[in-house]
Amino acid sequence: MGTRTLTGRQKSSLRKLKELCAMHPNDPIFHIRLAKQLLQTGHEIRAILEARKAYHLLSHENPVDAEALVEQYGEDVKSKPTQPFVGTDYSLLGKSFGMVKLKLRTVHLRQSTILFRKGDTADYIYLVLEGELAVSNDNQGVLSLLNHLHPGDLLGEGALIEGAVRNATVVATENTSLLRITAKELKQAFLKHPDLHMQFSKESLLRRRVADLTMSPIFSCLPTDLRFMLAKRAWNTTYPANHTIKPEHKYMGHVELILQGEVHLYEDKNYSGRIQKGDILGLHKIMDGKASRLRFTAKTECSVICMDFMVIEDLMGVSSRFQERIRDAAAGFSAQVSRTMSLLEE
Numbered sequence: 335m336g337t338r339t340l341t342g343r344q345k346s347s348l349r350k351l352k353e354l355c356a357m358h359p360n361d362p363i364f365h366i367r368l369a370k371q372l373l374q375t376g377h378e379i380r381a382i383l384e385a386r387k388a389y390h391l392l393s394h395e396n397p398v399d400a401e402a403l404v405e406q407y408g409e410d411v412k413s414k415p416t417q418p419f420v421g422t423d424y425s426l427l428g429k430s431f432g433m434v435k436l437k438l439r440t441v442h443l444r445q446s447t448i449l450f451r452k453g454d455t456a457d458y459i460y461l462v463l464e465g466e467l468a469v470s471n472d473n474q475g476v477l478s479l480l481n482h483l484h485p486g487d488l489l490g491e492g493a494l495i496e497g498a499v500r501n502a503t504v505v506a507t508e509n510t511s512l513l514r515i516t517a518k519e520l521k522q523a524f525l526k527h528p529d530l531h532m533q534f535s536k537e538s539l540l541r542r543r544v545a546d547l548t549m550s551p552i553f554s555c556l557p558t559d560l561r562f563m564l565a566k567r568a569w570n571t572t573y574p575a576n577h578t579i580k581p582e583h584k585y586m587g588h589v590e591l592i593l594q595g596e597v598h599l600y601e602d603k604n605y606s607g608r609i610q611k612g613d614i615l616g617l618h619k620i621m622d623g624k625a626s627r628l629r630f631t632a633k634t635e636c637s638v639i640c641m642d643f644m645v646i647e648d649l650m651g652v653s654s655r656f657q658e659r660i661r662d663a664a665a666g667f668s669a670q671v672s673r674t675m676s677l678l679e680e
Contacts, residue, residue, distance in 0.1 A: 344375055355384070362388035362395070369407070379563055379648035386411045410563055418559035422533040423486035428461055428513050430523040439514045443506040454500045456492035458514045465510025471548045472503040478548050479558050481541070482507070491538045493517050501545055540565055546593055546639060550612055552663055553591070555655045564649060568641045579615065579630040586616035586626075588640050595636030599671065600629045607674050608633065617664035620646060628671065
C-alpha cells in the first residue's frame with residue numbers, strides 16, 4: 335500500500351473526531367469512531383492507537399466490548415508502554431519438567447540484577463515464572479529498551495544456535511523467578527506442544543526484526559510499542575548481487591532499511607555513490623512525491639527490512655522525533671546525491 339490522498343470530506347470528519355477525542359479523552363465511543371474512520375482511510379497504525387485507548391477504558395467498564403476491539407483490530411490494542419508486545423503464554427512448557435526439576439532449575443533474581451549481557455555466551459533459554467525483566471539493546475553502554483517480559487514469556491532463544499552469543503542485555507526490573515532450560519530440553523518440550531513451537535518461531539523472528547530496527551538511529555527514537563507495531567507489518571527480503579532494486583525515474587515500492595550489503599547508485603551509466611548497512615531507501619517518495627532519477631543496484635547480496643509507505647507516514651504523524659529524523663535523513667541523502675552529480679558533471 336502506498337500513500338493515499340484524502341477527500342475534503344474525509345479530512346473534515348477526521349478533524350472533528352480528533353477534536354471530540356481531545357475534549358472527551360475518557361469516552362471510548364469517540365476513540366472507537368475515530369479508529370474506524372482512520373482504518374477506512376488506510377491509517378492502520380493510528381487506528382490501532384485510538385482503538386487501544388478505547389480498549390484500556392473499556393477493559394474496566396465493559397470487558398465484552400473491549401474484547402470486541404481485540405477481534406477487530408488485533409492483539410496490538412492490548413499493548414502498552416510497559417508491555418509493548420503481548421505474546422504467547424508459554425507457561426504450559428514448565429509442566430513438562432515436573433516439580434523436582436522445576437525446583438532445581440528455578441533461578442531467582444533480585445530487582446536490578448542482570449540476567450545476561452549482550453555478547454555473553456548464549457547457554458540457556460529462560461521461562462519467566464514471576465516478576466518482570468527489561469530487554470535492551472546495548473550499544474557501547476547506551477541501553478535502548480526493546481521489550482518488557484512477564485510471566486509466561488520465553489527469552490534467550492539464541493541458545494538454540496550452537497556457539498551463539500546474546501544479542502541483548504536483560505535486567506530484572508523487580509524480584510523475578512525464571513525456569514532455566516537447555517536447548518535440548520526446549521526442543522523436547524516443543525515436541526509435545528507443536529502449536530507453541532510455531533508461535534515461538536514467529537515471535538523469535540519478530541523480536542529479531544525489532545532488534546534490527548533498534549540498531550538504526552532513525553527507528554530507535556520510536557517508542558518501543560510503535561517499534562513492535564512497525565516490525566509486525568514489515569517483512570525481510572534479500573537481493574542477489576547485481577539485482578536492480580529500483581530502475582531510473584521509478585518509485586520505490588516501499589521503504590527499505592539495509593541490514594547487510596552495499597547498493598550502488600547510477601544516473602544513466604554514471605556511478606553516483608553508494609549506500610550501505612543502516613541506510614534507508616525510498617524516502618524520496620514520502621518527502622516530495624517525485625520519482626528519483628537514480629537507479630539502485632545491489633553491488634553485493636543485500637538483506638533489507640521492507641516497510642509500507644503508509645505505515646511510515648502514520649508513525650511520522652504520531653512521533654515528532656521520528657518525523658524529524660526521517661526528514662533529516664531524506665534531506666541529507668538528496669543533498670549528498672545532488673552535490674555528487676554536480677561535481678561529476680564539472
